[in-house]
Amino acid sequence: ETGVTQTPRHLVMGMTNKKSLKCEQHLGHNAMYWYKQSAKKPLELMFVYNFKEQTENNSVPSRFSPECPNSSHLFLHLHTLQPEDSALYLCASSQDTSSSGANVLTFGAGSRLTVL
Amino acid sequence: GQNIDQPTEMTATEGAIVQINCTYQTSGFNGLFWYQQHAGEAPTFLSYNVLDGLEEKGRFSSFLSRSKGYSYLLLKELQMKDSASYLCAVRDSNYQLIWGAGTKLIIKP
Secondary structure (H helix, E strand, O other): OOOEEEEOOEEEEOOOOEEEEEEEEOOOOOEEEEEEEOOOOOOEEEEEEEOOEEEEEOOOOOOEEEEEEEOOEEEEEEEOOOHHHOEEEEEEEEOOOOOOOOOOOEEOOOEEEEEO | OOEEEOOOEEEEEOOOOEEEEEEEEOOOOOOEEEEEEOOOOOOEEEEEEOOOEEEEEOOEEEEEEOOOOEEEEEEOOOOHHHOEEEEEEEEOOOOOEEEOOOEEEEEEO
8 A cells, every 4th residue: 555544434423432543654754644624624733743753732632632653653542522523534644844845745535523 | 813815616617727826824934835635535735836936737837926925726728627625735934834724626517
């Protein structure tokens, strides 16, 4: 496989459930990101990891818990979510988080989350 | 605050040309990006502008004016497969990406 792969593609969960989203990249990148995409709104950055270290937590509620065991894998653990958390969750990777060059983000296709 | 403005939706005809505008007010500037996102798919990188002027890549071109806080994406010889959302993003002085809400482009035969 190449690129950035996200699983599951679709997830429906109740407010009391615990579930996890998984992201895997095969690009040799060192930075990985979680974004939230809601209809007609700008992408919201949630978390950034660079060389497995969390470098950004954008005031995200604690019901979202990221995990980055290595530079190729990123998880988003979900518990006691609210209906307003329903959205598309996008994972992305880039070479790193340095300021040199374009440092283009490569995105996965996203996990569509519905919270009932 | 920081802000990126782009039209919510545009419609164009197959074979024609369309220009999608993006204006920004950010704390500093370290490059502007355009991404394409088909429904249900990953956003994919189209272009990166850091200096003023026009960058051309096949049927797609991107223009930047830093003094005006303005960019546009020009799509020529439109094809049905160009129906997608187009996302504008600016990297600010802290190297954070500020995103627009995207422009949904509808191509009609």
